[in-house]
Amino acid sequence: MTVAGTSTPAAPADVTGAVVDLDVTGMTCASCASRIERKLNKLPGVVASVNLATERAHVVASVGTTIADLVATVEQTGYGASVVEPDPDPDAAEGRADAAERRLRLRVLVAAVLGLPVVVVSMVPALQVPGWQWVGLVLAAVVVLGAGWPFHRSALVNARHGAATMDTLISIGTLAALGWSAYALTGPAGALGYTHTFALRLERHTGMAEPYLEAAAAIPLFLLVGRWLEARARRRSGAALRALLALGAREARVLRDGREVTVPAASLVVGDRVVVAPGATFPVDGTVLEGHSAVDASSVTGESVPVEVGPSDAVVGGCVNTSGRLVVEATAVGADTQLARLAAMVTEAQSGKAAVQRLADRVSGIFVPVVLVLALVTLGVWLLVGAGASFAVTAAVAVLIIACPCALGLATPTALLVGTGRGAQLGIVIKGPEVLEATRDVDVVLLDKTGTVTEGRMTVVSVVPAAGVDEGELVRYAGAAEAGSSHPVAQAVAAHARDAGPLPDVTALREPAGQGVVAEVVGVGTVVVGRADLLSAEGLTVDAGLAAAFTTEQEQGRTVVLVGWSGQARGLVAVADTVRPSSAEAVRRLVALGLRPVLLTGDTARTAATVANEVGIDEVVADVRPEGKVDAVRRLQAEGRRVAMVGDGVNDAAALAQADLGIAMGTGTDAAIEAADLTLVRGDLLQAADAVRLARATLRTIRGNLFWAFAYNVAALPLAALGFANPVLAGAAMAFSSLFVVGNSLRLRRFAPLAS
Known part of the structure; x- marks a missing residue:
């Protein structure tokens, strides 16, 4: 946390274990900064770094130390000091x-x-x-x-x-x-x-x-x-940093007792329903409850193309609503928003x-x-x-x-200052100067598959109807049956079916553990969706042609469910975590930077090989648990390699921390982002190559x-x-x-x- 206060606190505030940023006035050269740094570091348990360009002292205290002690030390050295405000006003600065x-x-x-x-x-x-x-x-x-x-x-x-x-x-x-x-x-x-x-x-x-x-x-x-x-x-x-800080909205329109009320953005709390008009800036991170619009996120993520959003979609504070009126439920406010965290990391x-x-x-x-x-x-x-x-x-x-x-x-x-600021504009957060030094020697990059190389969500990639069965009918009945299940495969099938039109009603639903669903669908009767043994248990037969298609789909690393009614299987639906459109190009760019790509995943070797072939990766480490990912990093380091790791999930956090250079997808979990050295706000693997290029350019400078x-x-x-x-x-x-x-x-x- 950052401790806020003034240069003359009313009571000594113990900052043990805290991070304190001080504005320092009167510095004119490197020897000024060096003197202040030496004086602060003489305090018990204090580790300080004084930056001449930003005119700030970054202090970490591990033993009983007060804000007054820190300020007094700087002033006794001959300079002025005050604690940086937690929510600085860019206009005032x-x-x-x-x-x-x-x-x-x-x-x-x-x-x-x-x-x-x-x-x-x-x-x-x-x-x-x-x-x-x-x-x-x-x-x-x-x-x-x-x-x-x-x-x-x-x-x-x-x-x-x-x-x-x-x-x-x-x-x-x-x-x-x-x-x-x-x-x-x-x-x-x-x-x-x-x-x-x-x-x-x-x-x-x-x-x-x-x-x-x-x-x-x-x-x-x-x-x-x-x-x-x-x-x-x-x-x-x-x-760049001042522009980032200025992105946050100062006021917000909130629904209170059925009326829209204008309040300071600083007063918002999680759960507030915020109205965002066309052209307005989102004051919070949240979830869309009502309305449809296109959101311009270029100032936060670097993505130049507006993103269409509707109910249930997530939005980020600092982005601009370009068209329709939206009602957003706040999920993060103030210092907890992605914009604030981004600015804090850059600072x-x-x-x-x-x-x-x-x-x-x-x-x-x-x-x-x-x-x-x-x-x-x-x-x-x-x-x-x-x-x-x-x-x-x-x-x-x-x-x-x-x-x-x-x-x-x-x-x-x-x-x-310039390099990290430019990175922030492009949606690349560099956590510190030691990161720049790490990028210079990295020669191997481990790429987590799910959510990094792939989209991280299941989608329907293939529908195979049996002879004489209409594909639209197959999809509609399968979607109706799967709509009542929370399983990721079921949700992917249901979402695909909804895109084709309204689904029939379901009057009853059973979910045999780990096998699929059995549903009573209006207009057709009992519909079974799942594994072959579930269809067999329900008395449905699978013909040889459909069985061959099932095997073919599985060989391509896809998850396959059979769909049947009226005594026999009527077709199959294959789902997979699809590869991001930019992943193959991203891999080519990483190779051009002198990095050897390795695909790292907990999925089966067959699935991993399919994805690796699609994006141009020759080396695969599959069937690994989270601790196995850490072992893979250590094994390469023991061989004398300098290892970069790109990931997005909780299960990647340990490997990101172990790697010489950890790169987290900004669309991933907080644990991954905290463990990483670089964060790609947009969550696009293409940014990984740009991040390495920017870091190396900054170090060269x-x-x-x-x-x-x-x-x-x-x-x-x-x-x-x-x-x-x-x-x-x-x-x-x-x-x-x-x-x-x-x-x-x-x-x-x-x-x-x-x-x-």
Whole structure:
């Protein structure tokens, strides 16, 4: 569960064994997130993961811990914290994000209007009129101390707690550039006729001190622009989840005392009868009681074709009723609806970290202190070799600015945010970053048959009347007899018969255990439907031709019932769990991804082989109980295989949990969904291949982000320390590295499923 509250709970709430999500404010870089994570993890029995991109802390408490303890720990670290509301308002969250972005944009405008003239004049000697440097010093001071104040404020807060972050580097660097420029203007550089020449590479000298006003003005400007663009991109990366949360209806029309009453959707309870008008969104999961319509489920399941529904059909909250008026009985409301559970799973996935990111976080945690030492070493060495104070100070500032580890902190969260959000739009729920790593090495996929490769329900596939018997008459009498039975085979026969027209009345019904039914059907008399021994016991004979047809149908893996009246068998009806139309194509796509498909089922070998041949699977494991499915997974793992398991039932849950990658059909049981790592909301096996493709694409993006983030710092630091990078260039390069990581992650928004 998620514990709700505020940043100042009225009473300490013990959250032992609970999952708590905290909104954390004030984080600016990976080292901020790393510090908060370390502090939270020092609490007894607490396991915390702090995500810079989502600005949240995901906490699991196993020993007596209170919400106040968690919030206080974050605040003592120098940041703000509040417990995430259990039912967040997407509009309110969007409004807060807009306000924060507007404030950041205002700082960018101030820095641009005041700082750009300083940069241009400093770099173009022809524009340097007498006294330009003094005007530039004033404008640069406003940019550094005014527009750039958040950097200094954060650095001061962290300094009070004995810590250093990216903002510490920026604050020291910009203040050093401004302070050095002010000092330089007290010497010859302050003369009214002084001119200054800009160079990307620093020039060594031992003469007078020179101002670096362009660095003082440009560095805050570049960093603020980068942070603003980064904030916009991060908002775009979370747009899929916000859209998912916004799908839920805010109000509902409910039948109360025979009247339609509008109530808040949050007040609905299971059993309420909800009226859903054409064009309206379903506020609950439920069962249709009245009406017929087509339901657009594309926003929840990714299915683009509207689905026809009528009485007894299930509907899901967040879908749209496209045409007729429906009355729906609520079976799940609020946090229990499929939409809410989907959003919760996506949110939880976005709070996790891949193993490679945990390594990056450890590096970021020690990176800032190392950079501060390196900057001091750079300053000292250049002074010792006689390069000049101006050169030494500027090289040290370049080291401080170019070394920001922000890109490392964004590498995983932004890719995970975009990848899982895109998956949610397509009806694919990825539970966490460890799932991405599992998809990379999977080489065998076990496919449960019933409900995964097949539809999971019996349907009539063949009707064989005896010589001289009308097929329609055979179906009608068989359906009438079977209509009173609850057996799946009987229900399949009855449903098939109803599709052909009204059924005759039945005046009496017997069901000999496990054999079939004997019914008194109006207009024909006693009708027997079932096994051959039941017909024999009732005195009915089966001719050789019908017996041969019976054997043929059984050899094809079908369940066959004989139908007879008036002393002899009049025909047979064969039923089977039909293969999903998309299963064969899904198997081909899984093979194309390098996976070896294996059909796994508790059915007979004959039935399993029939299905396997139809969908193109060469390997079958049949006649297995639930524990046998687990053994099949373990056996393959013992051979060194990385195993994926796709299933939908309670009997698949243990195997899904045992597999290296568990994939559950969203149309299956809660037990299967909870045990799996990936959930296919639409319940279509075709999505399995798309899920693996998306997971692998997201992992590739994370690894690419981390490579470039590491490579940037490894390459840039020596260049800055050796004097090959002006601080202005360093600031631009640092901002670009973060934008590159975010932009690379946003490419996942274009991920498209393969055409059906």
